Amino acid sequence: MRKEPRQARSRATVESIVQAGARILSDGGWAGFTTNKVADLAGVSIGSLYQYFPDKLSLVDAIRRRHLDDCLAVVRKFRAEGLSPVEFATSLVRDMIAAHSAYPGLHRVLLDEAPGSEDYRNPNSEFEIEYLDYYAEAVATYRKRAPNAKDRTAALIVSDAIDGVIHNAARRGALRDPAVQDELIRLVSLYLSDPGEPVGA
Incomplete structure (x- = not known):
């Protein structure tokens, strides 16, 4: 600005x-x-x-930042402690979809059309750190331990799953499809319920 x-x-x-x-x-x-x-x-x-x-690029950056702030506002509302995986996933997915539904065509444009700054792609930005820390804490809560390296990897998986499903639903005009919400809740809750043991262990 x-x-x-x-x-x-x-x-x-x-x-x-x-x-x-x-x-x-x-x-x-x-x-x-x-x-x-x-x-x-x-x-x-x-x-x-x-x-x-x-110029309009600076305005697009402000719109992007507002979207990221909206996503952080969602994750700041809910903590996994005291909630079952289904309850946690339901609250998180429901409100994350709502945050993307105000302007359903916006996210396709931001992802596919509008130029972006390098800050938006920075994997070590303040947003990325807080966002992934939140998911790592949730994973560790259900695995009954303090967050460790495996939980941070799991945080990448579950956050990318949520973001990917929601962003692609926005691209397809399917954000308001209740089946998308239900299946995403099922995916996230089942993943969080898993104790995290390696396959074949």
């Missing part, structure tokens, strides 16, 4: 711009995404938009 909004009114303006940008990307794709369209839908002048975002 060109500058950080400090007053409530400025924060509301930025929020309107980011939400409008997400809507236009979702509905019209990268080809239909312009700062003029975003400003018009947000109800602000193009000059106001450029106060915060120097």
Whole structure:
């Protein structure tokens, strides 16, 4: 961003711009995404938009960051401790799908069409560290131990399974299909229920 909004009114303006940008990307794709369209839908002048975002790439980065923040908000709500694997998987999958459903076409555009920054692909970003730590903690909880290297590998598997199913469902327009949700819950809960012993051990 060109500058950080400090007053409530400025924060509301930025929020309107980011939400409008997400809507236009979702509905019209990268080809239909312009700062003029975003400003018009947000109800602000193009000059106001450029106060915060120097170009549409910086706006796309802000939309991506908002999506990652939404995903972190989901994982911060639920801890595995005290929940059965099915209860945990149900809460997590349900809310993660909801976070992707506000603008169902957005994720296809972000994944397949819009240019991305290197920060978004950084496997050692703050987002990736917190996100994978969360899944490692959940795996270790059901294996009744402190997280270890095997649990961190398992965290990659279960997080990639959730992200992959949800992102591909978004691509196919199937996010609201209850069967997708049910089967993903079943997959995650069965995986978490497994004690993690190697095959053939």
